[in-house]
Amino acid sequence: MxxxxxxxxxxxxxxxxxxxxxxxxxxxxxxxxxxxxxxxxxxxxxxxxxxxxxxxxxxxxxxxxxxxxxxxxxxxxxxxxxxxxxxxxxPFVPHDPAERSHVLAMALVVACDIHPLNNLRVLRYLRGPLGHSQDEGDVWYRHWIGEGLPALEAMAAKSAGQWLNGDAVSLADICLVPQLYNARRNDTPLDAYPTLVRIDAAACQHPAFAAAHPDRQEQPA
Structure with a gap:
């Protein structure tokens, strides 16, 4: 850029x-x-x-x-x-209505179906008031990733090119990369998702994605 x-x-x-x-x-x-x-x-x-x-x-x-x-x-x-x-x-979403719907659906698999169940406040509630162990919380985390990524892989396989929807970056890719970063942090196997892994690897070489990586941000002392 x-x-x-x-x-x-x-x-x-x-x-x-x-x-x-x-x-x-x-x-x-x-x-x-x-x-x-x-x-x-x-x-x-x-x-x-x-x-x-x-x-x-x-x-x-x-x-x-x-x-x-x-x-x-x-x-x-x-x-x-x-x-x-x-x-x-x-543009983050295509102009064509059907393609736009497809991109939004892929983005929402992450933003609505996976991420909300695995964010910090949910995990704290599991490990605090509900009394679950760290290991049980990790199993919970991986379970919900395992519920969402197979669907996203299948959706992406039908439309993927360089990115999740053809050869233009979209909202779906913006949602994918942080989700796979967190999946890896929690030792979630990703071998079953070759399309997602391929696109994530390419995205992380893009300057806009690379500059946004957590390792390049301010971190607590």
Missing amino acids: GKAQIAVMSHVILHDYFRSSASYRVRIGLNLKGIEYRSTMVNLVTSEQSQAAYHELNPQGFVPLLEIDGHRLTQSLAILDYMDATHKQP
């Missing part, structure tokens, strides 16, 4: 956490659209998201929160939709 393609918008602030899948999606989206931003970390491990000062910004107490164009935007897919409406290139 050349400097000429970057829209200089120094007032854009991303309230972020390096391992948050939803924040990871938004970082990828910002990079793809060439939107410069400043990241400020909300430490989920120390529950900064639950403090009153952050709730004034985002009543849900979630990350990401994006401050842009005088707005405070929440929910990663809604933020990505805003970017797509205000910065046309590259």
Whole structure:
């Protein structure tokens, strides 16, 4: 991505956490659209998201929160939709209605069916009030990935080219890469998903995806 393609918008602030899948999606989206931003970390491990000062910004107490164009935007897919409406290139969803539906369906397999069951607050509830062990929590995590990825692999196999839907990056790819990062962190076998693994490997070589990787973000001391 050349400097000429970057829209200089120094007032854009991303309230972020390096391992948050939803924040990871938004970082990828910002990079793809060439939107410069400043990241400020909300430490989920120390529950900064639950403090009153952050709730004034985002009543849900979630990350990401994006401050842009005088707005405070929440929910990663809604933020990505805003970017797509205000910065046309590259488009995150196809114009063709059937292809658009397919891309949205693949994205939602991750964002609605896998990720919500495996995010930090659910895992903390399992290991806290419900009294499950770390090992049981890990089994839970892998179970829900194992429920979602076979369907996504089958959906992608019908449409994949360089990316999940042909040869243009889309919202589905933005959702895929953080999910596979977290799957690997939790030792989830991925051999059964050759299409997803291939596209993830290629995506991670793309500058916009590479710059968004958790290892390249601010991390807690």
